[in-house]
Amino acid sequence: MNQHLLLGAEAIAMAAIDAGISGVYAYPGTPSTEITEFIQHSHIARERNIHSTWSANEKTAYESALGMSYAGKRSLVCMKHVGLNVAADAFMNSAMTGVNGGMVLVVADDPSMHSSQNEQDSRVFGKFAMLPVLEPSTQQEAYDCIHYAYSISEQLQLPIVVRISTRISHSRAIVVSQSIQKQNSLNPDTDKRKWILIPAFARMRYAHLLSLQPKLLELSEKSPFNTVVKGNSKQAVIAFGIAYNYVMEVITAHNLDISVLKISQYPIPHTHVAEFLYTYDSILIAEEGYPVYEELLRGFSGNNKLRGRLDGTLPRTGELNPDHIAQAFGIAIQQEYSIPVFVVNRPPELCKGCSHRDLFEALQIVMKEYSHNHVFSDIGCYTLGALKPFEAINTCVDMGASVTMAKGAADAGMHPAIGLIGDSTFTHSGITGLLDAVNDKSHVTIIISDNATTAMTGGQDSAGTHKLHSICEGIGVEPSHIRTITPISTGLQENIQIIREEIEYKGVSVIIAQRECVQVAIRNKKKNKTS
Amino acid sequence: MKTNIIIAGVGGQGILTISSIIDLAAMHSGLHVKQAEVHGMSQRGGEVQSHLRISDSIIYSDLIPLGQADVIISVEPLEALRYVPFLKEKGIIISATEPFTNITNYPNIDAVLSELKKFPNAKLIHASQIAQQLGNIKSYNIVLLGAAIPYLGIPQEQIEWGIRTLFATKGNAIIDANIAALYKGLEITK
C-alpha cells in the first residue's frame, strides 16, 4: 500500500500527477500555493515533463490549461478564490466550449479571511457556470476526487471544479495513493463549432450545456462522495464538504442519534435532499462558506425545519469548527481555562532589513510635505505598511488597483496621485492600468517595490524580474521618468529627492525601487551552500 | 487511544518540525493522524500553531475542540498561554521559559511564567539553555518534544525513528545532536 502523509493541497497535487496531467498552471495565492509547489518539487513530474512554472496571473493560467486540454492532454489549474474573479471570463466561457483532454480547476477558498480580502464562496461560481463541483471533506477524498474529476471531465467534456478551503488545504493526514496513469497523447480538438464562440455557435453550445444538466444531477445522485449516515431520531444534518468532519466529530464524541447527509458533489443530489427534507423534523445545514444551499433550500417561504447560518444557529461569517456544531446541538463547551488578559497579539510585520521598510521611510518623509497625502497601494508584503509604525498606505483592494485608482484620483484632481505596487502584482494586473495612464497622460507616480519575488505567498518567482524597466518603456512611459532607486538606509536622502522630483513631474512617472527580499536572499544563500 | 496536541510558537521557531516528527512516528505506529497547520504570515514573526491529533480510530475534525487538548507544547511561554482555552482540565503544558520578544508590548516575563505555573501540570523547561549546553542551540524545539514524550501515547523509539527519518538527508551529526536533545528533554519529565 502506498501511504503518504500529505496536506490536502499536496494530496491534490499527487493525485493530479497520478491521473496523468501534462501541466499545472497557477498563480500563487494562499491557500492554493502548495499544490503547484508540490508538483514543481516532484521528480516524477520532472521525469514526465509536466509543465509547472508559474503563470503571470490566474486568467493566463486558466487559458493555458484550457489550451493544453484543447490539445488533448490533461491539465490542472489552481488559484485562490479571488483569483477566480480574475479568471472568471475564461472560466465562464470554458463551460460553453467544454474541454477535450480532462481539465480540473482547483479553487481554494479562505473563510475567516486568514490571508485574503474577502471570504467569497466559489461554489457560487460553479453554479453560475453550471459545472460539476466537488468539495472533498478529507485529504483522502481530495486525492480520490481528482482521479474521479478527470474521468468525468473527459466523459462529459466539461471542466470540473474542485473547491477546497484553508482548513483542508493546510491540514495533513495519511493518504493512500493509486497507481499512476499514462499521460494522454497529443490529440487536438478539430470541432470548430465547439471552440469558436460566435453567437450562432455559442447558442448551440449553451443549449448543449443545458442539455448536460440532467446528466450532472445523475452523477451527483450516485456519487461515491455523497453519502448518508442513518440515525433513528427526527433530527438530521445536511453537511457540505469539510463541515461533515465537524458534524461527525460532535456526533461521535457525544453519541448523538442524528442522520447525516454528506454532500461533496454538486449539483446537490435532489433525491437525497428531498428525502431528508421530508423525513426529518429539524435539519441543520452546515456549510463552510456562504449559506448558499441553506438559502436555496429555505426558498421564499422559509422552511422552518431548517437551521443554519441564516437563523443564527451557526455564525453567519467565518470558518466553522466543531465547537460551533456542538453549540448548534445545544451541547455546552467544556472550556476550563481562559486566555489571561495580558496576553497580547503578535501582529505580523515586515522582516528586519526588508526593502519595503526603507521605501516606506523615504515615502513617508516626502508625503508629509503635501496636504493630500494618500497612497493607493496593493496586495503583497508591502500591505503591512498599513500597520504601525508606518501607517503609510490608504488602500488595498484587488491586485493592480493601486495603479488604476491612482489614475482615477488624478483624473479627479488629486495630487500627488501615488500608486504603490509590488513587482509580482504589477505584472499580474498593473501593466494594463499603466497603459491607460500613459494614454491619458495622467499625472500619476507609480512606485514598483521590486524585491524580485512574490514574497507574500512564500517567495515564488516573479514574472517581471529584470523586465520591469523595459515593460514600462515599452508601453510608453517617458524613459527619463522611469527611475530606479535602491531602497536602503544609506540612500535615504537621494531616494527622497527622486520621489519628490517624480511627484512634481506632470505626467506618468515610474519609480522602480529595487532590492531583493531578505528571506529569498537567505534561502538562495542556503541553496548555494548545499549545491 | 486518542491524543490531542497543540503545538505553539512564533514563525521560524521550528514548530512544524515538532509536528512532522510526531506525525511520522504516529504513522509508523499504525495510528491515524490529522494535523492542521498555519501557513502564510508565519515567516513574519506572527504567532503560529498546529493542531495535531493522533488516534487508533478514525479522526474526523482537523481542529481540536475547545477544552479537549491533552497537551500543549509551546516553544515560547506567552504563546503557551494563548492556547489554554483548548486545554483539558489538568491537561499538560510543556513550555520553553525563554521569551521571544519581537513586540514592544511583551508582558513582564515573570508574570507570564508565574501564570503558567498556576496550571496543575505545567512543565517549564529552559529549552534554549539546555540546547546550548548540548552544543546545538537549534535543537531547543526537540528538547521540548523529548519532554512531551510521556504524554503523547507513542513509544519513544517511534519518536526517535521520526527524527531519524525527518533528518535523514542532513547527515549523522545533525541526527545525533537532535536525538541527544530529545533524551535530555525526556529526562526532565520522565
Ligand SMILES: Cc1ncc(C[n+]2csc(CCOP(=O)(O)OP(=O)(O)O)c2C)c(N)n1
Ligand atoms: C487575484 C489574487 N491572486 C493572488 C493573490 C494572493 N497574493 C497576495 S499578494 C501576492 C503577491 C504579491 O507579490 P508582490 O507584488 O511581488 O509583493 P511582495 O509580497 O513580494 O512584497 C499574492 C500572490 C491575491 N490576493 N489576489
Ligand code: SF4
Ligand atoms: S518576506 Fe521579503 S518582502 Fe516580505 S517582509 Fe520579509 S523581507 Fe520583506
